[in-house]
Amino acid sequence: MPRPTNSDLARLATSGIRRFTALANETPGCVKLTLGEPEFDTPAPVRAAVGESLARGLTHYPPNNGRPELLEALSAYMAEQGLAYAPDELIVTVGATEALAATLLALLDPGDEVVVPVPAFGLYETLVRMAHGRVVSLDTCETGFQIARDALVAAIGPRTKALVLTSPNNPTGCVYTAEALDAVAEVVARTGIYVICDDVYNRLAYDEGYERLAVRHPELRGQLVVVDSFSKPWAMTGWRLGWLAADSAIKAEVQKVHQYLVSSVPAFLQDAAVVALGCDPAPMRETYRRRRDLVCERLSAMGLALERPAGAFYAFPGIAGLGLGSEEFCERAIREAGVALVPGTCFGAEGYARLSYCVSEDNLERGLDRLGGLVADLRG
Ligand SMILES: Cc1ncc(COP(=O)(O)O)c(C=O)c1O
CATH class of the missing domain: 3.90.1150.10 (Aspartate Aminotransferase, domain 1)
Structure with a gap:
């Protein structure tokens, strides 16, 4: 058997x-x-760029973390959003899905806990379990889908390794208030846990007041992984292109997983990704x-x-x-x-x-x- x-x-x-x-x-x-x-x-210019890349023969293994042109463009794009990440602090991934998977595999030891505010996108639980970790749900239904400081403190224990933040959120569409982010920042700084900021919907936030943890609290940089994706803002779900940004110590670990799991994303998609970054x-x-x-x-x-x-x-x-x-x-x-x-x-x-x-x-x-x-x- x-x-x-x-x-x-x-x-x-x-x-x-x-x-x-x-x-x-x-x-x-x-x-x-x-x-x-x-x-x-x-967008049509993004699609057209793939044909040009293929015609130029971009069909060989690219550098693991992404072609330099794309890493430079992503670094500049993030700087415009108030996020200072150098090209060598970025990894181009197979969608946000791989960015999240590689991050969790890099951060978790078996039995480690990840706090996930619920309702939540189901992928997190699956990936945490695949990494032999455990999800601790933080119920936000009674607090207007906002994270309450005391509830977060109660969810964190000695085995807690990370918190996942998704804003704008799937499934609620809500964004975290500045007050919730400040409470999170204080607890995170004190406890030393990591925060995985799943920011795949950041370009689809409707209001001026939208805040991102990584922008509002740059002092947490050494504990943050910012995950983003081409899927949602540029209708590129089928391209399977995303990226993550993290301080070099974390990025060094995540890149090992990325390298062994997928090696890199297709070379001939990467110039098109640069074009997408310029589309509004x-x-x-x-x-x-x-x-x-x-x-x-x-x-x-x-x-x-x-x-x-x-x-x-x-x-x-x-x-x-x-x-x-x-x-x-x-x-x-x-x-x-x-x-x-x-x-x-x-x-x-x-x-x-x-x-x-x-x-x-x-x-x-x-x-x-x-x-x-x-x-x-x-x-x-
Ligand atoms: C919150 C959230 N994170 C990540 C993903 C995965 O995105 P990608 O297509 O970049 O893998 C999705 C897709 O629905 C999502 O809703």
């Missing part, structure tokens, strides 16, 4: 999002508000903002509680008052109303459902009409 495989991995359930997407796919005419996948095309995502962001306003208005008319999203393209209304668990609610939404959402349980929070509004306005309107019908039926 074959010996057992990685037991931490074997215990992982398959992604709930995938299960609900599959159910939606099996349901003819279902409007899918499930995916975090912009419906826009990657504001038009897409303004489209999302308009849809956010529509979603807020419609959910409020349905009487569903909602923390107003301030970025990304998700809303996370409360559905607890409708008398169904979130999985049953989302199953019935697909089967009876023909609209697919993702249950809050997929993000560690019962009583909510995630709605993505990165779909066309027509589909969004149709989906919201159907959701409104179901909510009215459930209220009887």
